[in-house]
Amino acid sequence: MAAREMERVSPVFGEQLVALHHVGSTAIPGVKAKAILDLLPVVRDIEAMEALRPEFEALGYAWWHDFGMPGRRYLTLDHPQTGRRLAQLHCFQQDSLHVDRHVAFRDYLIAKPELAREYGRIKAHCAALHGDDANAYTACKNPWIRQVEFEAVKWMHAGGKSAS
Numbered sequence: 001m002a003a004r005e006m007e008r009v010s011p012v013f014g015e016q017l018v019a020l021h022h023v024g025s026t027a028i029p030g031v032k033a034k035a036i037l038d039l040l041p042v043v044r045d046i047e048a049m050e051a052l053r054p055e056f057e058a059l060g061y062a063w064w065h066d067f068g069m070p071g072r073r074y075l076t077l078d079h080p081q082t083g084r085r086l087a088q089l090h091c092f093q094q095d096s097l098h099v100d101r102h103v104a105f106r107d108y109l110i111a112k113p114e115l116a117r118e119y120g121r122i123k124a125h126c127a128a129l130h131g132d133d134a135n136a137y138t139a140c141k142n143p144w145i146r147q148v149e150f151e152a153v154k155w156m157h158a159g160g161k162s163a164s
Contacts, residue, residue: 046093108152
């Protein structure tokens with residue numbers, strides 16, 4: 001599914017696209033995940049993405065600008081009949097530190113399956129506590145994620161092998 005959606009959105013970016021990563025839980029084998037794709041397009045100029053908005057909207061994406069995270073462009077794709085979220089694009093400029101943290105986190109958990117299993121347990125625990133409150137669920141798992149992201153970025157910069 002990720003490969004199909006990446007193939008569908010890539011042409012819209014044109015020469016702006018530097019890289020396109022599949023990130024989030026659906027990109028990490030063995031981690032339970034909602035069936036929502038998290039894709040991370042890396043672009044040359046985040047401001048230039050504004051001109052692409054109509055093309056993304058024509059593909060069915062909703063445009064949320066930075067959605068509270070300066071330097072990002074956030075787009076969501078929902079199923080037209082059910083309204084169920086299908087995909088999210090977290091677009092960042094090529095020099096953004098957010099690119100490293102997302103890609104490093106994914107690659108680190110792929111390289112360390114025991115840590116991926118721990119992440120699955122953290123997610124299950126937080127879902128059991130906050131199943132109906134997405135903000136509380138995110139707040140519950142964020143301390144663990146932030147700590148592992150820190151370790152993952154150090155690992156990546158020390159020569160950790162990338163999975164992509």
